[in-house]
Amino acid sequence: MPIPEDVTGDEIDKDVKQELQSLPKTLAEDVARNLVMVARLIDEDPEGAYGYSRVALRLASRVAAVREAAGFAAYANQKYSEALAEFRAARRMTGTVELWPVMADCERGLGRPEKALDMAGAPEVHKLDKAGQVEMRLVAAGARRDMGQLDAAIVTLQSSELASNSVQPWTARLRYAYADALLAVGRRDEAREWFAKAVEADRDGSTDASDRLAELDGVEFVDALDEDEHEDEHEDKGEHEDKGEHEGENGTAGEPADAAPQEDGDKD
Numbered sequence: 001m002p003i004p005e006d007v008t009g010d011e012i013d014k015d016v017k018q019e020l021q022s023l024p025k026t027l028a029e030d031v032a033r034n035l036v037m038v039a040r041l042i043d044e045d046p047e048g049a050y051g052y053s054r055v056a057l058r059l060a061s062r063v064a065a066v067r068e069a070a071g072f073a074a075y076a077n078q079k080y081s082e083a084l085a086e087f088r089a090a091r092r093m094t095g096t097v098e099l100w101p102v103m104a105d106c107e108r109g110l111g112r113p114e115k116a117l118d119m120a121g122a123p124e125v126h127k128l129d130k131a132g133q134v135e136m137r138l139v140a141a142g143a144r145r146d147m148g149q150l151d152a153a154i155v156t157l158q159s160s161e162l163a164s165n166s167v168q169p170w171t172a173r174l175r176y177a178y179a180d181a182l183l184a185v186g187r188r189d190e191a192r193e194w195f196a197k198a199v200e201a202d203r204d205g206s207t208d209a210s211d212r213l214a215e216l217d218g219v220e221f222v223d224a225l226d227e228d229e230h231e232d233e234h235e236d237k238g239e240h241e242d243k244g245e246h247e248g249e250n251g252t253a254g255e256p257a258d259a260a261p262q263e264d265g266d267k268d
Contacts, residue, residue, distance in 0.1 A: 001037075001051050009033040016065040023060055031060045038069045046076035064093035075102065080109035097124045101135035105142070113143035134161050134170040138177055145181065154181045172202035176209050183216075192216045 009032030010017075016035065020028040034056040041049035053066075053073035060066045071086030084106040087099045104119040119125075120140035128136060137156060144153035157178045161170070179194035195216065198209035 001034075001055055003033050003037055003052075007033050007036050007040075009036060011036045012039075019063050019065045020060070022063070027059060031056050031063070031066060034059070035066070035069050038073055042073060042076050046073065049073045050077050050079075062093075064090045067093065068099065071099070071102075075106065075109075078109065080106040084110070097127045098132060100124045100128060101132055101139050104136065105139045108139065108143055108146060113146035116140065116143040130161070131168075131170055134159075134174055137161075138173065141177060141181065145184065150181065150185050154178070154185065157181060167201045167203075172198050172207050172209065175201060176207045176212075179209070179212070188216065 009029045012020075012032050012035055017032065020031055023031065034052045037052040038049045038056065041052070050073040053070040056066045057070045067086045067090040071083045071090060074080075074083035074086060084103060087103045087106065091097070091099055091103075100119065100122075104116040107113070107115040107119065116139055120136055120143070125133060125136050137159060141153040141156040144150075144156055157174065161168070162174055162178055164171075175194050175198035179191045179198055182188075182194060183191035192213065195209050195213040198207060199213055202209050
C-alpha cells in the first residue's frame with residue numbers, strides 16, 4: 001500500500017522503535033512507516049488502517065507492537081475474533097495486562113457478555129492502572145446492559161472515579177456511560193444532569209454528550225447548508241410562479257387568461 005513521502009517512521013513511539021531494533025534496519029523502517037499509517041487512519045479511515053496493519057503483520061509478526069496495532073485495527077473494523085487473537089498474541093509476548101479491558105470488550109463484540117464479566121472479576125484487573133480499571137468498569141457495565149441487566153449496569157458504574165470532581169482522560173466517557181445507563185431505565189432528570197457533567201469534562205469532543213443533552217432539552221439543530229438550499233428552492237419556486245402568472249396574463253401559456261367565447265355558427 002502506498003505511503004506518503006512525509007511519513008518517515010520516526011513518528012512512532014520510542015518504545016515501539018526500540019522493539020523494532022531487533023529487525024534489520026530497512027525492514028524496521030518499512031514496518032515503522034506502516035505503523036504510523038495505522039495510527040493516522042484508525043479513527044477516520046479504519047479500513048485503510050486495517051490494510052496497513054496487515055502489511056506490518058506480514059513483515060514483522062513476531063513484534064508485539066505490530067500484533068497490538070493489528071489488534072486495534074481489526075477492533076476498529078469490528079473484526080472482534082481477529083482482534084482478540086492479535087491481542088492475546090501481544091499479551092503472550094509482553095506479559096502485560098494492559099490489553100485486558102479491550103480483550104474483554106472483544107468478547108462482548110462476539111456476543112459473549114458473560115465471558116466479559118468473568119474477565120472483569122479476574123485477578124488481572126487488580127494489576128491494571130487507574131485508566132485500565134475505569135475502562136474495565138465501562139466494559140463490565142456494557143456487558144450488563146447486553147444481558148438486559150440495566151440496573152446492575154448503573155451500579156457497576158458507580159465508583160469513586162465517577163464521584164470525583166477532578167477531570168481525567170476517562171472522566172467524560174465514564175460520566176457519559178452513566179448518563180446513558182440512567183436514561184435507559186427512564187431516570188431522565190438524572191441522565192440530563194450527568195450528560196451535562198460529561199459535556200464539562202469532554203474537552204476534546206470524544207463523546208456526543210452535547211448533542212444528547214440538547215436532545216433532552218428539546219433543542220433542534222438546523223444545518224446551515226440545508227437551510228440555504230431550502231431558501232434557494234423557495235426563491236426558484238417563487239420566480240417560476242411569477243413567470244407563469246405573467247405568461248398567463250399575456251395569453252402565451254396554456255389557455256388564454258381571458259378567452260373570448262366562440263361564436264355559435266348556428267346562431268341567427
